[in-house]
Amino acid sequence: MIIAPSVLTADLADLGNACSEAVEAGLNWLHLDVMDGNFVPNLTFGPPVIAKLRKALGDTPTFDAHLMITNAEDCFQQYIDAGCNHISVHVEAVTHLHRCVTAIREAGATAGVTLNPGTPIEAALEVLTEIDLVLIMSVNPGFGGQSFIPTVEAKIRRLKDAIDAQVAAGGRPVQIQIDGGVKSHNIAMLRDWGVSNCVVGSGLFNDNASVSDNLAVIHKALE
Ligand code: DX5
Numbered sequence: 001m002i003i004a005p006s007v008l009t010a011d012l013a014d015l016g017n018a019c020s021e022a023v024e025a026g027l028n029w030l031h032l033d034v035m036d037g038n039f040v041p042n043l044t045f046g047p048p049v050i051a052k053l054r055k056a057l058g059d060t061p062t063f064d065a066h067l068m069i070t071n072a073e074d075c076f077q078q079y080i081d082a083g084c085n086h087i088s089v090h091v092e093a094v095t096h097l098h099r100c101v102t103a104i105r106e107a108g109a110t111a112g113v114t115l116n117p118g119t120p121i122e123a124a125l126e127v128l129t130e131i132d133l134v135l136i137m138s139v140n141p142g143f144g145g146q147s148f149i150p151t152v153e154a155k156i157r158r159l160k161d162a163i164d165a166q167v168a169a170g171g172r173p174v175q176i177q178i179d180g181g182v183k184s185h186n187i188a189m190l191r192d193w194g195v196s197n198c199v200v201g202s203g204l205f206n207d208n209a210s211v212s213d214n215l216a217v218i219h220k221a222l223e
């Protein structure tokens with residue numbers, strides 16, 4: 001199980017240190033929540049900040065850009081140039097999804113498609129042979145610290161069946177990533193559903209404990 005820290009609820013005035021704290025705790029996959037104030041009602045950071053993070057953290061961590069923006073088709077290259085290894089775009093925001101994910105892979109990154117809680121799985125299934133990851137939102141995107149929406153279970157199970165069938169036929173394995181409200185109390189259940197990559201924000205970055213102490217509790221829940 002990959003744990004992908006999301007720094008939204010960290011001290012954003014000290015973003016570099018928040019990311020370093022996660023890397024030093026042993027987390028090598030950083031989930032970067034990019035918001036444009038248009039696709040979602042919030043703004044975070046973009047390519048210049050990500051490029052600085054890449055410089056500060058070195059080459060090792062995988063930078064996973066979750067693009068909550070309306071123009072991902074036009075500007076994903078800027079995120080790859082800034083040092084992102086993986087790009088996830090929202091199916092609700094991209095007109096030519098097949099072209100977009102193919103172009104992301106041709107540009108040298110891995111590609112993911114993201115589904116809001118109210119979006120059916122079909123759009124992801126249509127491009128399953130072309131992608132590396134499906135990101136299932138278990139909150140409505142825009143903010144950290146929201147409650148997990150349990151009705152995503154059926155969608156995840158259908159997706160898992162489709163991926164298993166694709167792999168059994170000799171096709172590409174695809175990660176199932178989940179994002180929103182993932183905590184130590186529900187992470188083992190998500191693994192049982194077939195999730196292999198969990199974004200954790202407020203479950204890691206909070207005022208109760210350090211990232212490494214919170215991570216230890218999560219690892220214990222997965223034993
Ligand atoms: C929501 C973001 C998530 C979120 C995760 O728009 O994509 O990555 O901040 O934070 P928690 O774990 O607090 O729900």
Ligand code: ZN
Pocket residue numbers: 006031032033066179199
């Ligand atoms: Zn996210």
